[in-house]
Amino acid sequence: MSRQRQVFRCLSHQSHHCHYHTSQFILGLKNLKLVILLLAIHVNFLLSSEDRDDTNSYEPDSKFKVVVEEAKAPRYLLYDVNPGEGFNLRRDVYMRIAVLVQNLNDAAPWILVLPPWSRLYHWKSQDVGSQDMIPWSTFFDLPSLRKFVPVMEFEDFLKINREPVIDELYYLQNYKEGWDKWEEKMDKRPCIMNPYNFDSKNKLWYGWFFGYNDEVAARKFECISVMGHASIFKPFLLTNTSARSVMLDRAETVLHDRYGDSVFWKVRRSMRFSKQLRDVADAYRKLHLNSTDEEDKTVLDDDWINMKRNHGDARGGAYLAVHLRRADFAKVREKDVPSLKYAAKQIKKLSKQQELKHIFVATDAPLEEYNELKKYLKDYKVHRYEPSFEVKKKYKDGAVAIIDQWICAHARYFVGTKESTFSFRIQDEREILGFSPDTTFNRLCHEKDKTCEQPTRWLISYS
């Protein structure tokens, strides 16, 4: 058992035998590496802070008791999302919370602790080893995230925290009675549902905690009914609690502060995929689709802060990319997802219009469905990214999906699935790269959908 795991066990069971391990561990942690990490997070953030928008002031929330003692800096905000949600919806929730943390940083230093990726419903591969507790650095470029807001991995938070205990945990929920009119409000309320358990022996709350279950706990737990935007929590966090670490579970309950404005796009631009995954996708583009950044005019600037593109700057590789969401989506949203035959009909029509012979298909469809689709498209060269066993084992299902997204983002023309956040994230990637909106905001329609209304054009905005 690693020393860290031993300490988790010790602290959660409060055994005296553990005292030695714990104090040794904590001493060991005062090591240079972590101090440097923390400093790096702060310096990095301060350096880029001149680029921040000076948004909202706040009034303390008089509904809650005002805490007068001063909180120790830095403070840590953790969050989690409804267990059933997929990767791209979770990315969206990150953006809401990152904007909240940026707002908090206008008043005091806060660090956003990134929730490890564990056992997502859609990650079904059995032969790739554990898909639990995957750090954000596998999928995203952390230095890029840090140019928007200070972030750290949960494992690093555990290392610097004195014990594997989060001071306060709030479980967000809607109002039980529902609502007639929209108003920004939040209230401590009895829990409508509570997935955490109180251990009366050591007076701690246990629960999922990103898969850490009995290794991590919370000291205080309450439910909060909320209707509002993420930054509704700003006054509460600054004046109604002085806890060093606060976690908001079910963070998807709060909305974006302002959907689609330049701050929204800043945090979106900061969410660059990790270089290792972009490289795998770029190698595939080059080999199978004859697509390179230089030819396609999609070269990335090193720093997203300086990268500004006009619509039409990007040309894209000579292929049409489709995101064909199937699996659970085809069942839950039966009325939005076309049959394979009808999807193929639309794809053929678009390829003809665009004079493209190569079609790249990103899909979560089983092989038989993909083969059926290919049969309908026999006059075209149809491609699907199939990872080598090594890539899949190393980076897992989450990475394969990112590679699919990155390849779609570089196509000359893209068509997605109605209301899939997977398709939405490809659309915003293409906005960042500078594609013409006509080549981006397109979707497949169900055969019975006669109007076939195309997606809203959420165009990039720079400040």
Ligand SMILES: C[C@@H]1O[C@H](OP(=O)(O)OP(=O)(O)OC[C@H]2O[C@@H](n3cnc4c(=O)[nH]c(N)nc43)[C@H](O)[C@@H]2O)[C@@H](O)[C@H](O)[C@@H]1O
């Ligand atoms: C029905 C709802 O759909 C919502 O999904 P939706 O917005 O499409 O998009 P996501 O939130 O990303 O969830 C769908 C997941 O399915 C896999 N997936 C979907 N399309 C592809 C693809 O083209 N390639 C690869 N490799 N993987 C794909 C991938 O793991 C992805 O994160 C979910 O967030 C909800 O939890 C719920 O399932």
